[in-house]
Amino acid sequence: MNKSNDSHLNKEQIYKAMIDESELLSSEREHLSGCSECRAELEDFEKDLKLLGQTAERFVPLPKNRMVLHEKAGKNSLFGWRTSFAAAITILFFVITMHSDSMKLLLSNKTDVANSELYSEDILMTEVNNLVENSLPAKHLFISREEDTDYDEDFIDFVVPSVDDELLSVAVKGGNVSC
């Protein structure tokens, strides 16, 4: 595999160099740094891909509704309102529960009281978190356009499940076959 310093890099070595020069053998790297011909070939390919990227970028149409996020910025009171409302409800729930259980709690020992409080706090936090998670700020509900979705996302996921790695491994397999 040893390349003499005089022989030029082949295509495969040029591709390797494009991806990561450290993938080359040290002799190949040495050759590349000293050979203007190989350097030019590498730079030519790099230039083509850079130009491809720039051209693609140039041909992307400007988004029409890009300012939706901006326009709605600041109208975030609903998020705060919902969160506080959720917190208030759960605190109320907590207080009522504690009150109705107060006789029981009075009869139980201190550890039980502590455990029960911890447990209730857990419920409270779970409730709060659930509500917070499900209460998207109004502006984001608006931008999500969920009201005019044509199909049920869950149904689609059920019929056509998200198969992250499966799909990728199929792609990898496909790649192997083609090589």
Add this chain to the structure above:
Amino acid sequence: MHLPNQEKYPYSGQDRKSQTVILAEMAVAGNTNAFDQLADLYYNTVYKMVYYRIRSGMDAEDVTQDIFIQVLKNIKNLKDFSLFKSWLFSIAVNKVRDFQRKKRFTSFFGVFSGKDAESEQENEHEAGAESGPLESVIRQNFWKQFEAILNRLSYLEKEVFLLRFIDQLGIKEISTALKKNESTVKTHLYRALKKIRDDGSVKELLKENMP
């Protein structure tokens, strides 16, 4: 191309990264304004990323919004904010694939709503309105050839190629975004480059689209 958001955030890579970390921390602490700023900072990047893959402006906007909603819902679960960009791209890659799957699903069952036809038309109008009709034809032709080049690659080859040379991510970022190790990324990138270079189609495409 004139990109207002890039003017608004003229940060270098490192500045942008530290800006991201600060905004992400604030967003997780419940500052919705910080989240909006974070979304602004990455909106163009994500929108373009989506467009390269689905090549419809209206759909790209919808998918981009879906991506940011997903980001908003899950940013609190992100452990290391310095990986925000890779994480954002992993969400984007998945959302694009979901979209493509849904599109395949709807066309398979022939569930074409009027909305789709309308958007496609509007899309062509939009391309024509922004520039002249000639520019519109050139643009459409470019994307057709771009698609033809990519169609010769496997899914993963295509994805790593786009992420590296069109979205300009580093190998490490791609590896995080795709949850694949670096050598897998490099192997697929190598195959993609080989296929693309060997037939000279990129040169051909560029020759026709020289500004």
